[in-house]
Amino acid sequence: MKIVDDIKIKLGEKLLSREIKKSKIPDRKFSDIFKNAVDVLILLPEDDLYFRSALDVARFVKIHKKNVTLILPDHKRNLLPNNFEYQFITVSSASISGLGLAAPSLIENLKKKSFDIFIDLTLNESSFYSSIALNAIAEIKIALFEKEKSEKIFNLLFDADKTNYENSCRNLLNSLQMF
Secondary structure, three states, rough: OOOOOOHHHHHHHHHHHHHHOOOOOOOOOHHHHHHHOOOEEEEEEOOOOHHHHHHHHHHHHHOOOEEEEEEEEEHHHHHHHOOOEEEEEEOOHHEEEOOEEEEEEHHHHHOOOOOEEEEEOOOOOOOOHHHHHHHOOOOEEEOOOOOOOHHHHEEOOOOOOOOOOHHHHHHHHHHHOOO
16 A cells, blocks of 8 residues: 555645646745835734734834734724824724624725735634634735644744744844845
């Protein structure tokens, strides 16, 4: 049976390489992603422990003269300083459908505008957050932490350290500066 399994693997590799050759993925210069971006959508975490570090990412993007839209829980809106001009999409319990996904009204609100970059700063695996990321219209979708099926949603995944969130955010900012 070992021979049959090896043949199956080789056949699969050949089929995959044929599919890769057929695919039409546009060339993308990652060096220009952040520099040329105008509109950035950032999904902030709910947890108070991580919220401030995630907010540093939003501040960094805003300082670089990008239009920043934040997705955050409605009760955290008042925690933001007034000296930055952010746009907001707030979520509440009404934003979650009975199946635990983003409610149709939230999806409709997300699809009203397209973004150059979407950044997911949440840590936890959540169907709700994944449905937000899937429905956000953005040229580049970045996730700080890998989650289940994230490779099918995001263009750029960071292998960040979940135990040190602040350090992971700093590494993301350093990476954005390279782009």
